[in-house]
Amino acid sequence: MTDNHTVLFDFDGVIADSFRAALNTAKARCKHRTEEGYRKAFEGNIYSDTFERPDHDHTDCNHENDWWNTFASFFAQSGGIFPQMDEIVKKLAVDYRLVIVSSSTSTIIESFLKDHDLLECFDGIYDMTVHQSKSEKIGMIFEKYGVTSADCVMITDSKGDILEAREKDVQCIAVTWGFNSYDVLLSG
DSSP states (O other), rough: OOOOOOOOOOTTTTTTEEEHHHHHHHHHHOOOHHHHHHHHHHHSOEEEEEOOTSSOOTTTTTTOOOOOHHHHHHHHHHHHETTTTTHHHHHHHHSEEEEEESSSSSHHHHHHHHTTTOOOGGEEEEEETOOSHHHHHHHHHOOOOOOOOOGGGEEEEESHHHHHHHHHHOEEEEEEEEESSSHHHHHO
């Protein structure tokens, strides 16, 4: 590894092809959830999403449905690794410290990384249990590893992540195969 150079990886939509699993989970919880609305929720912090609108009848919805168990089931059926991401991660791990910064849970992330022989490539996983704010998690990474924004780059697929990384002056590489489109990412 070269000095303190650190690559911060989002997990869902960057490494793992998990959009369909996440959307199906959202729809299992609320019949009013649409793909367009769900993608829009990632233009900010997903945990700030206030989809439950009073102008909808939520009687037939299941908002109390356990998100992570439902997601894990859908992800096991449809989630996979994006083409060549395993090779890219392994190559980057030779020269850089790699850290996951995710809104997902480490249980799912670790299992996935083990299945794809990538777990040892990452120095840490900062999931939703660490904090719901990615900017806060980035600050924790600065402190733990003794790095600054100049030492880091974040690879993400959402405008919300770009905005949170910007709060810590971290530059981003946005990928277009994930949750937000090119135009939405560019607007970030």
